[in-house]
Amino acid sequence: MKALKAMATINEEGQLTLDHPLLNDKNSRVEVIVLIPEATDPTQSEILSDFRQAWHEAMTGQTIPVSQLWDGIEDD
Template sequence: MKAIKVMATINEEGQITLDRPIITDKNSRVEVIVLIPEAEEINEDDRYKEEIIADFRQAWQEAMTGQTIPVAQLWEGIDNV
């Protein structure tokens, strides 16, 4: 058996939504083990990592949908800061 670790969210109906797709054979049966951290186990580093991941996902989505600007445009006016 192969193990894949991925974070997920449990909604109000108790359903799990994975943070990212799992790349594997489609239509496979899987065994799911849910580890729920105790409140004191969640620290600031984890929250910071989650924010970074969320920002990256948004940036990746924007890049994949063509919502970008040229790098040269990013530098315009930087000398005035």
């Protein structure tokens, strides 16, 4: 068995629509595993926004020395 990765959308009837057609092994049955992102997973726009904020802070000197990162954290 070989694996292919494809993105798809679940419609209101619960059916999958692939973003792009699969070009291999037409007219054959397949096994499908659906991975649904958790609500807490960040979106691409959230990741990009966080990166921009971090880049701005780095470029404007709003940083913390590495030596201070663990200050106040107790060993368990």
